[in-house]
Amino acid sequence: MPIEIKELHIKINVNGDEQTNASPNKQSGGKAEAVIKAAVEEVMRIESRKKER
Numbered sequence: 001m002p003i004e005i006k007e008l009h010i011k012i013n014v015n016g017d018e019q020t021n022a023s024p025n026k027q028s029g030g031k032a033e034a035v036i037k038a039a040v041e042e043v044m045r046i047e048s049r050k051k052e053r
Helices: 029-052
Strands: none
Touching: none
């Protein structure tokens, strides 16, 4: 019998400059935005696949 997941909650903690190997003069805002954009695109792709079924 297949399992259907109706809700998925993901919680992450992002700490400023702790435990990072990036140099302090680089801006990490662009990198965070790229990760968020990729995650949103993946969620939208999954949602569109669900609608096709």
